[in-house]
Amino acid sequence: MSIVERRLREKEAMRTNILTTAWQIVKDEGWQSLSIRKIADAIQYSVPVIYDYFENKDAILLEFGKQGFEQLIAKLAAAKDSTPDPAEQLKAIADAYWIFAFKNKEFYQLMWGMGAPTCEMDKCMPERSIFRDLVMAPMIEVINKANGEDAETNACLKYHTFWSILHGLVSIKMVAPADDTEQLNKLVLDDAITGFIKNLKI
Protein backbone atom coordinates (compact mmCIF):
# COMPACT_ATOMS: atom_id res chain seq x y z
CA MET A 1 0.00 0.00 0.00
CA SER A 2 2.90 2.36 -0.56
CA ILE A 3 0.89 4.20 -3.15
CA VAL A 4 -1.69 5.47 -0.68
CA GLU A 5 1.18 6.36 1.62
CA ARG A 6 2.67 8.55 -1.07
CA ARG A 7 -0.72 10.11 -1.59
CA LEU A 8 -1.12 10.87 2.07
CA ARG A 9 2.38 12.27 2.13
CA GLU A 10 1.61 14.48 -0.87
CA LYS A 11 -1.64 15.66 0.66
CA GLU A 12 0.18 16.57 3.84
CA ALA A 13 2.91 18.31 1.85
CA MET A 14 0.37 20.38 -0.04
CA ARG A 15 -1.33 21.35 3.20
CA THR A 16 1.86 22.61 4.75
CA ASN A 17 2.78 24.25 1.46
CA ILE A 18 -0.45 26.22 1.60
CA LEU A 19 0.19 27.17 5.21
CA THR A 20 3.79 28.26 4.80
CA THR A 21 2.94 30.20 1.66
CA ALA A 22 0.08 31.93 3.45
CA TRP A 23 2.36 32.70 6.36
CA GLN A 24 4.90 34.27 4.04
CA ILE A 25 2.21 36.52 2.55
CA VAL A 26 1.08 37.54 6.02
CA LYS A 27 4.62 38.38 7.11
CA ASP A 28 5.23 40.37 3.94
CA GLU A 29 1.91 42.17 3.59
CA GLY A 30 -0.13 41.65 6.74
CA TRP A 31 -3.34 39.79 7.47
CA GLN A 32 -5.34 42.31 5.50
CA SER A 33 -3.99 41.27 2.17
CA LEU A 34 -4.04 37.53 2.64
CA SER A 35 -6.44 36.09 0.08
CA ILE A 36 -7.21 32.66 -1.27
CA ARG A 37 -6.33 33.81 -4.76
CA LYS A 38 -2.94 35.09 -3.62
CA ILE A 39 -2.14 31.78 -1.98
CA ALA A 40 -3.26 29.86 -5.05
CA ASP A 41 -1.13 32.09 -7.21
CA ALA A 42 1.94 31.63 -5.03
CA ILE A 43 1.70 27.84 -4.90
CA GLN A 44 0.97 27.82 -8.65
CA TYR A 45 -2.33 26.00 -8.37
CA SER A 46 -5.81 27.16 -9.21
CA VAL A 47 -8.07 28.56 -6.53
CA PRO A 48 -10.41 25.60 -5.85
CA VAL A 49 -7.47 23.41 -4.91
CA ILE A 50 -7.16 25.32 -1.66
CA TYR A 51 -10.66 24.15 -0.79
CA ASP A 52 -9.59 20.53 -1.06
CA TYR A 53 -7.34 21.10 1.92
CA PHE A 54 -9.22 23.71 3.97
CA GLU A 55 -12.95 24.13 4.32
CA ASN A 56 -12.68 27.88 3.89
CA LYS A 57 -10.45 30.84 4.63
CA ASP A 58 -11.39 30.89 8.30
CA ALA A 59 -10.09 27.34 8.64
CA ILE A 60 -6.68 28.58 7.56
CA LEU A 61 -6.79 31.44 10.05
CA LEU A 62 -7.92 29.10 12.81
CA GLU A 63 -4.99 26.82 12.03
CA PHE A 64 -2.61 29.74 12.57
CA GLY A 65 -4.50 30.72 15.69
CA LYS A 66 -4.04 27.24 17.11
CA GLN A 67 -0.34 27.34 16.38
CA GLY A 68 -0.07 30.74 17.99
CA PHE A 69 -1.76 29.69 21.21
CA GLU A 70 0.32 26.54 21.40
CA GLN A 71 3.55 28.47 21.04
CA LEU A 72 2.47 31.12 23.52
CA ILE A 73 1.48 28.60 26.15
CA ALA A 74 4.74 26.72 25.67
CA LYS A 75 6.71 29.92 26.24
CA LEU A 76 4.69 30.83 29.32
CA ALA A 77 5.04 27.35 30.79
CA ALA A 78 8.78 27.40 30.19
CA ALA A 79 9.02 30.80 31.85
CA LYS A 80 7.15 29.50 34.86
CA ASP A 81 9.44 26.49 35.14
CA SER A 82 12.52 28.69 35.06
CA THR A 83 12.26 29.53 38.76
CA PRO A 84 10.69 28.00 41.90
CA ASP A 85 9.79 31.31 43.55
CA PRO A 86 6.14 32.14 42.83
CA ALA A 87 6.69 35.90 42.67
CA GLU A 88 9.53 35.40 40.23
CA GLN A 89 7.34 33.04 38.26
CA LEU A 90 4.75 35.74 37.75
CA LYS A 91 7.43 38.17 36.62
CA ALA A 92 8.90 35.58 34.26
CA ILE A 93 5.49 34.80 32.75
CA ALA A 94 4.85 38.49 32.17
CA ASP A 95 8.23 38.94 30.48
CA ALA A 96 7.69 35.88 28.30
CA TYR A 97 4.27 37.14 27.28
CA TRP A 98 5.73 40.52 26.34
CA ILE A 99 8.54 39.00 24.32
CA PHE A 100 6.19 36.62 22.51
CA ALA A 101 3.84 39.43 21.55
CA PHE A 102 6.50 41.48 19.79
CA LYS A 103 8.50 38.61 18.36
CA ASN A 104 5.28 37.25 16.88
CA LYS A 105 3.21 40.31 16.09
CA GLU A 106 1.29 38.47 13.39
CA PHE A 107 0.29 35.70 15.76
CA TYR A 108 -0.64 38.09 18.52
CA GLN A 109 -2.77 40.26 16.28
CA LEU A 110 -4.61 37.26 14.91
CA MET A 111 -5.15 35.67 18.31
CA TRP A 112 -6.70 38.76 19.85
CA GLY A 113 -8.56 40.03 16.82
CA MET A 114 -6.39 43.09 16.38
CA GLY A 115 -5.52 42.67 12.73
CA ALA A 116 -7.96 42.61 9.93
CA PRO A 117 -9.09 39.06 9.89
CA THR A 118 -12.67 38.46 10.74
CA CYS A 119 -12.85 35.05 12.24
CA GLU A 120 -14.07 33.71 15.55
CA MET A 121 -10.85 32.86 17.31
CA ASP A 122 -12.80 31.32 20.19
CA LYS A 123 -12.90 28.22 18.08
CA CYS A 124 -9.16 27.69 18.38
CA MET A 125 -8.52 29.10 21.85
CA PRO A 126 -7.27 26.59 24.35
CA GLU A 127 -9.19 25.87 27.52
CA ARG A 128 -9.35 28.95 29.67
CA SER A 129 -8.15 26.79 32.52
CA ILE A 130 -4.72 26.51 30.94
CA PHE A 131 -4.10 30.22 31.35
CA ARG A 132 -5.71 30.12 34.76
CA ASP A 133 -3.52 27.32 36.04
CA LEU A 134 -0.37 28.98 34.82
CA VAL A 135 -0.93 32.17 36.77
CA MET A 136 -3.38 31.38 39.53
CA ALA A 137 -1.22 28.97 41.51
CA PRO A 138 1.83 31.21 41.96
CA MET A 139 -0.46 34.14 42.69
CA ILE A 140 -2.24 32.31 45.50
CA GLU A 141 1.10 31.31 46.90
CA VAL A 142 2.35 34.89 46.94
CA ILE A 143 -0.78 36.10 48.68
CA ASN A 144 -0.72 33.25 51.17
CA LYS A 145 2.90 33.82 52.04
CA ALA A 146 1.99 37.38 52.91
CA ASN A 147 -1.02 36.91 55.13
CA GLY A 148 -1.28 33.21 55.78
CA GLU A 149 -5.00 32.92 55.03
CA ASP A 150 -6.98 31.46 52.21
CA ALA A 151 -6.51 33.76 49.26
CA GLU A 152 -8.48 32.21 46.45
CA THR A 153 -11.20 34.84 46.14
CA ASN A 154 -8.69 37.64 46.13
CA ALA A 155 -6.51 35.82 43.61
CA CYS A 156 -9.50 35.47 41.32
CA LEU A 157 -9.73 39.24 41.14
CA LYS A 158 -6.00 39.73 40.75
CA TYR A 159 -5.91 37.12 38.02
CA HIS A 160 -7.90 39.32 35.67
CA THR A 161 -5.85 42.35 36.57
CA PHE A 162 -2.65 40.51 35.75
CA TRP A 163 -3.76 39.63 32.24
CA SER A 164 -5.32 43.00 31.61
CA ILE A 165 -2.09 44.81 32.45
CA LEU A 166 -0.22 42.56 30.05
CA HIS A 167 -2.72 42.64 27.21
CA GLY A 168 -3.40 46.32 27.72
CA LEU A 169 0.22 47.36 27.56
CA VAL A 170 0.88 45.25 24.50
CA SER A 171 -2.23 46.53 22.75
CA ILE A 172 -1.44 50.15 23.41
CA LYS A 173 2.09 49.74 22.16
CA MET A 174 0.87 47.96 19.05
CA VAL A 175 -1.69 50.62 18.22
CA ALA A 176 0.57 53.58 18.93
CA PRO A 177 4.11 52.27 18.76
CA ALA A 178 6.18 55.24 17.71
CA ASP A 179 6.25 57.66 20.60
CA ASP A 180 8.55 55.96 23.08
CA THR A 181 11.76 54.03 22.93
CA GLU A 182 11.90 50.27 23.27
CA GLN A 183 13.72 50.86 26.54
CA LEU A 184 10.97 52.92 28.11
CA ASN A 185 8.28 50.47 27.13
CA LYS A 186 10.06 47.63 28.84
CA LEU A 187 10.41 49.87 31.90
CA VAL A 188 6.67 50.41 31.91
CA LEU A 189 6.01 46.69 31.88
CA ASP A 190 8.54 46.06 34.64
CA ASP A 191 7.12 48.82 36.76
CA ALA A 192 3.54 47.70 36.27
CA ILE A 193 4.21 44.05 37.01
CA THR A 194 6.49 44.56 39.97
CA GLY A 195 3.96 47.05 41.32
CA PHE A 196 1.27 44.45 40.82
CA ILE A 197 3.26 41.75 42.59
CA LYS A 198 4.19 44.08 45.43
CA ASN A 199 0.51 44.80 45.81
CA LEU A 200 -0.27 41.09 46.06
CA LYS A 201 1.89 40.83 49.14
CA ILE A 202 0.06 43.47 51.12
Next chain:
Amino acid sequence: MSIVERRLREKEAMRTNILTTAWQIVKDEGWQSLSIRKIADAIQYSVPVIYDYFENKDAILLEFGKQGFEQLIAKLAAAKDSTPDPAEQLKAIADAYWIFAFKNKEFYQLMWGMGAPTCEMDKCMPERSIFRDLVMAPMIEVINKANGEDAETNACLKYHTFWSILHGLVSIKMVAPADDTEQLNKLVLDDAITGFIKNLKI
Protein backbone atom coordinates in the same frame (compact mmCIF):
# COMPACT_ATOMS: atom_id res chain seq x y z
CA MET B 1 -29.78 83.60 -1.78
CA SER B 2 -32.25 81.36 0.06
CA ILE B 3 -31.91 78.81 -2.69
CA VAL B 4 -28.29 78.03 -1.92
CA GLU B 5 -29.23 77.91 1.75
CA ARG B 6 -31.79 75.23 1.03
CA ARG B 7 -29.17 73.36 -0.97
CA LEU B 8 -26.68 73.54 1.85
CA ARG B 9 -29.39 72.39 4.21
CA GLU B 10 -30.28 69.47 1.93
CA LYS B 11 -26.65 68.52 1.54
CA GLU B 12 -26.23 68.54 5.28
CA ALA B 13 -29.44 66.54 5.70
CA MET B 14 -28.24 63.91 3.24
CA ARG B 15 -24.90 63.68 5.02
CA THR B 16 -26.51 63.04 8.38
CA ASN B 17 -28.98 60.71 6.74
CA ILE B 18 -26.07 58.64 5.45
CA LEU B 19 -24.42 58.67 8.87
CA THR B 20 -27.52 57.74 10.87
CA THR B 21 -28.41 55.03 8.40
CA ALA B 22 -24.90 53.64 8.57
CA TRP B 23 -25.02 53.76 12.34
CA GLN B 24 -28.26 51.81 12.36
CA ILE B 25 -26.71 49.11 10.20
CA VAL B 26 -23.71 48.91 12.50
CA LYS B 27 -25.89 48.61 15.60
CA ASP B 28 -28.02 45.93 13.95
CA GLU B 29 -25.35 43.89 12.19
CA GLY B 30 -21.93 45.07 13.36
CA TRP B 31 -19.08 46.84 11.62
CA GLN B 32 -18.34 43.78 9.53
CA SER B 33 -21.44 44.05 7.46
CA LEU B 34 -21.50 47.79 6.90
CA SER B 35 -21.13 48.40 3.19
CA ILE B 36 -21.59 51.32 0.85
CA ARG B 37 -24.15 49.37 -1.10
CA LYS B 38 -26.16 48.62 2.02
CA ILE B 39 -26.21 52.28 2.99
CA ALA B 40 -27.24 53.29 -0.52
CA ASP B 41 -30.00 50.73 -0.44
CA ALA B 42 -31.29 51.90 2.91
CA ILE B 43 -31.39 55.58 1.98
CA GLN B 44 -32.94 54.62 -1.38
CA TYR B 45 -30.27 56.23 -3.51
CA SER B 46 -27.81 54.70 -5.89
CA VAL B 47 -24.30 53.87 -4.76
CA PRO B 48 -22.28 56.76 -6.28
CA VAL B 49 -24.37 59.29 -4.39
CA ILE B 50 -22.57 58.29 -1.20
CA TYR B 51 -19.33 59.42 -2.79
CA ASP B 52 -20.71 62.92 -3.26
CA TYR B 53 -20.79 63.25 0.51
CA PHE B 54 -17.85 61.13 1.64
CA GLU B 55 -14.56 60.60 -0.13
CA ASN B 56 -14.67 56.88 0.58
CA LYS B 57 -15.77 54.34 3.15
CA ASP B 58 -12.89 55.14 5.48
CA ALA B 59 -14.08 58.73 5.66
CA ILE B 60 -17.37 57.48 7.09
CA LEU B 61 -15.58 55.34 9.65
CA LEU B 62 -13.30 58.21 10.58
CA GLU B 63 -16.34 60.39 11.14
CA PHE B 64 -17.68 57.86 13.63
CA GLY B 65 -14.26 57.58 15.19
CA LYS B 66 -14.12 61.32 15.72
CA GLN B 67 -17.56 61.29 17.33
CA GLY B 68 -16.51 58.41 19.57
CA PHE B 69 -13.39 60.11 20.82
CA GLU B 70 -15.23 63.35 21.43
CA GLN B 71 -17.90 61.61 23.48
CA LEU B 72 -15.34 59.58 25.42
CA ILE B 73 -13.23 62.60 26.27
CA ALA B 74 -16.30 64.53 27.35
CA LYS B 75 -17.29 61.71 29.71
CA LEU B 76 -13.79 61.45 31.15
CA ALA B 77 -13.51 65.20 31.66
CA ALA B 78 -16.89 65.27 33.39
CA ALA B 79 -15.82 62.42 35.65
CA LYS B 80 -12.67 64.27 36.56
CA ASP B 81 -14.62 67.41 37.39
CA SER B 82 -16.97 65.48 39.65
CA THR B 83 -14.52 65.57 42.58
CA PRO B 84 -11.58 67.69 43.71
CA ASP B 85 -9.58 64.85 45.28
CA PRO B 86 -6.97 63.57 42.79
CA ALA B 87 -7.19 59.95 43.88
CA GLU B 88 -10.95 60.04 43.53
CA GLN B 89 -10.54 61.69 40.16
CA LEU B 90 -8.50 58.76 38.92
CA LYS B 91 -11.11 56.34 40.17
CA ALA B 92 -13.91 58.37 38.57
CA ILE B 93 -12.10 58.51 35.24
CA ALA B 94 -11.61 54.77 35.29
CA ASP B 95 -15.27 54.16 36.05
CA ALA B 96 -16.37 56.53 33.31
CA TYR B 97 -14.08 54.81 30.82
CA TRP B 98 -15.51 51.44 31.75
CA ILE B 99 -19.10 52.61 31.45
CA PHE B 100 -18.45 54.29 28.12
CA ALA B 101 -16.85 51.17 26.68
CA PHE B 102 -19.85 48.94 27.35
CA LYS B 103 -22.54 51.50 26.71
CA ASN B 104 -20.91 52.22 23.35
CA LYS B 105 -19.43 48.93 22.27
CA GLU B 106 -19.58 49.89 18.61
CA PHE B 107 -17.64 53.08 19.22
CA TYR B 108 -15.09 51.39 21.41
CA GLN B 109 -14.45 48.60 18.94
CA LEU B 110 -14.02 51.03 16.10
CA MET B 111 -11.76 53.37 18.04
CA TRP B 112 -9.33 50.66 19.08
CA GLY B 113 -9.45 48.55 15.95
CA MET B 114 -11.21 45.63 17.61
CA GLY B 115 -14.05 45.19 15.17
CA ALA B 116 -13.66 44.38 11.55
CA PRO B 117 -13.09 47.75 10.01
CA THR B 118 -9.74 48.30 8.45
CA CYS B 119 -9.06 51.95 8.69
CA GLU B 120 -6.29 54.00 10.24
CA MET B 121 -7.97 55.46 13.27
CA ASP B 122 -4.86 57.55 14.02
CA LYS B 123 -6.30 60.03 11.57
CA CYS B 124 -9.20 60.86 13.85
CA MET B 125 -7.58 60.35 17.24
CA PRO B 126 -7.35 63.49 19.34
CA GLU B 127 -4.01 64.81 20.52
CA ARG B 128 -2.36 62.32 22.79
CA SER B 129 -1.86 65.20 25.20
CA ILE B 130 -5.58 65.32 25.90
CA PHE B 131 -5.52 61.88 27.46
CA ARG B 132 -2.24 62.69 29.14
CA ASP B 133 -3.51 65.86 30.74
CA LEU B 134 -6.63 64.19 32.04
CA VAL B 135 -4.77 61.54 33.97
CA MET B 136 -1.23 62.79 34.51
CA ALA B 137 -2.04 65.78 36.69
CA PRO B 138 -4.06 63.95 39.37
CA MET B 139 -1.52 61.13 39.30
CA ILE B 140 1.39 63.44 40.00
CA GLU B 141 -0.59 65.01 42.79
CA VAL B 142 -1.27 61.65 44.41
CA ILE B 143 2.37 60.68 44.23
CA ASN B 144 3.53 64.04 45.52
CA LYS B 145 1.16 63.99 48.44
CA ALA B 146 2.68 60.70 49.45
CA ASN B 147 6.37 61.46 49.31
CA GLY B 148 6.64 65.17 48.72
CA GLU B 149 9.20 64.96 45.93
CA ASP B 150 9.06 65.51 42.23
CA ALA B 151 7.15 62.60 40.78
CA GLU B 152 6.98 63.27 37.08
CA THR B 153 9.25 60.45 35.92
CA ASN B 154 7.44 57.96 38.05
CA ALA B 155 4.06 59.25 36.90
CA CYS B 156 5.12 58.79 33.31
CA LEU B 157 5.53 55.09 33.97
CA LYS B 158 2.32 54.82 35.94
CA TYR B 159 0.43 56.67 33.24
CA HIS B 160 0.85 53.82 30.80
CA THR B 161 -0.03 51.28 33.43
CA PHE B 162 -3.25 53.09 34.20
CA TRP B 163 -4.46 52.99 30.61
CA SER B 164 -3.30 49.46 30.04
CA ILE B 165 -5.27 48.18 33.02
CA LEU B 166 -8.36 49.91 31.68
CA HIS B 167 -7.98 48.95 28.06
CA GLY B 168 -6.82 45.47 28.94
CA LEU B 169 -9.77 44.71 31.19
CA VAL B 170 -12.25 46.05 28.67
CA SER B 171 -10.65 44.15 25.81
CA ILE B 172 -10.60 40.87 27.66
CA LYS B 173 -14.22 41.22 28.65
CA MET B 174 -15.19 42.10 25.09
CA VAL B 175 -13.37 39.12 23.61
CA ALA B 176 -14.56 36.63 26.20
CA PRO B 177 -17.63 38.11 27.82
CA ALA B 178 -19.69 35.14 28.90
CA ASP B 179 -17.89 33.50 31.78
CA ASP B 180 -18.44 35.91 34.65
CA THR B 181 -21.27 37.97 35.96
CA GLU B 182 -21.49 41.70 35.38
CA GLN B 183 -21.02 42.08 39.11
CA LEU B 184 -17.70 40.28 39.23
CA ASN B 185 -16.31 42.21 36.29
CA LYS B 186 -17.00 45.51 37.96
CA LEU B 187 -15.31 44.15 41.08
CA VAL B 188 -12.22 43.33 39.07
CA LEU B 189 -12.01 46.87 37.74
CA ASP B 190 -12.51 48.35 41.19
CA ASP B 191 -9.89 46.09 42.70
CA ALA B 192 -7.38 46.77 39.95
CA ILE B 193 -7.79 50.53 40.02
CA THR B 194 -7.86 50.93 43.78
CA GLY B 195 -4.83 48.66 43.96
CA PHE B 196 -3.14 50.83 41.38
CA ILE B 197 -3.95 54.03 43.24
CA LYS B 198 -2.87 52.57 46.56
CA ASN B 199 0.41 51.67 44.89
CA LEU B 200 0.87 55.25 43.74
CA LYS B 201 0.87 56.44 47.30
CA ILE B 202 3.71 54.21 48.41
Next chain:
DNA sequence: TACTTTTGCTAACGCTGTTAGGGAAGGTAA
Protein backbone atom coordinates in the same frame (compact mmCIF):
# COMPACT_ATOMS: atom_id res chain seq x y z
C1' DT C 1 -36.31 80.08 -24.35
C1' DA C 2 -31.25 78.79 -24.23
C1' DC C 3 -27.47 77.69 -21.48
C1' DT C 4 -25.10 75.87 -17.37
C1' DT C 5 -24.78 73.58 -13.29
C1' DT C 6 -26.13 70.09 -10.29
C1' DT C 7 -27.96 65.62 -9.38
C1' DG C 8 -28.30 60.83 -9.56
C1' DC C 9 -28.35 57.02 -12.45
C1' DT C 10 -26.43 52.69 -15.09
C1' DA C 11 -22.67 50.06 -15.96
C1' DA C 12 -18.40 48.83 -15.45
C1' DC C 13 -13.47 47.53 -13.27
C1' DG C 14 -10.98 44.88 -10.22
C1' DC C 15 -10.99 42.77 -6.07
C1' DT C 16 -12.90 39.37 -2.50
C1' DG C 17 -14.75 34.18 -0.85
C1' DT C 18 -16.89 30.25 -2.70
C1' DT C 19 -18.72 26.57 -5.74
C1' DA C 20 -20.53 23.92 -9.94
C1' DG C 21 -19.12 21.12 -13.60
C1' DG C 22 -16.11 19.07 -16.75
C1' DG C 23 -11.77 17.22 -18.72
C1' DA C 24 -7.56 14.92 -18.03
C1' DA C 25 -4.64 12.04 -15.57
C1' DG C 26 -3.69 8.10 -12.40
C1' DG C 27 -4.76 3.70 -10.66
C1' DT C 28 -7.35 -0.85 -11.03
C1' DA C 29 -9.17 -4.92 -13.07
C1' DA C 30 -10.45 -7.88 -17.27
Next chain:
DNA sequence: TTACCTTCCCTAACAGCGTTAGCAAAAGTA
Protein backbone atom coordinates in the same frame (compact mmCIF):
# COMPACT_ATOMS: atom_id res chain seq x y z
C1' DT D 1 -4.01 -3.80 -23.89
C1' DT D 2 -8.55 -2.22 -23.03
C1' DA D 3 -12.31 -0.61 -20.03
C1' DC D 4 -13.56 1.49 -16.01
C1' DC D 5 -13.38 4.36 -12.00
C1' DT D 6 -11.53 7.44 -8.97
C1' DT D 7 -8.87 11.42 -7.98
C1' DC D 8 -7.02 15.67 -9.29
C1' DC D 9 -7.23 20.21 -10.96
C1' DC D 10 -8.90 23.45 -14.13
C1' DT D 11 -12.17 27.11 -16.21
C1' DA D 12 -15.96 29.77 -15.40
C1' DA D 13 -19.20 31.50 -12.85
C1' DC D 14 -22.05 33.72 -8.68
C1' DA D 15 -22.57 37.08 -5.32
C1' DG D 16 -20.56 40.36 -2.77
C1' DC D 17 -17.23 44.31 -1.96
C1' DG D 18 -15.12 49.60 -2.83
C1' DT D 19 -14.71 52.72 -6.42
C1' DT D 20 -15.24 55.44 -10.74
C1' DA D 21 -16.42 56.89 -15.69
C1' DG D 22 -19.90 58.71 -18.33
C1' DC D 23 -24.36 60.02 -19.47
C1' DA D 24 -29.33 61.59 -18.97
C1' DA D 25 -32.48 64.24 -16.58
C1' DA D 26 -33.59 67.80 -13.52
C1' DA D 27 -32.85 72.41 -11.50
C1' DG D 28 -31.33 76.91 -11.60
C1' DT D 29 -29.75 81.11 -14.32
C1' DA D 30 -29.65 84.44 -18.12
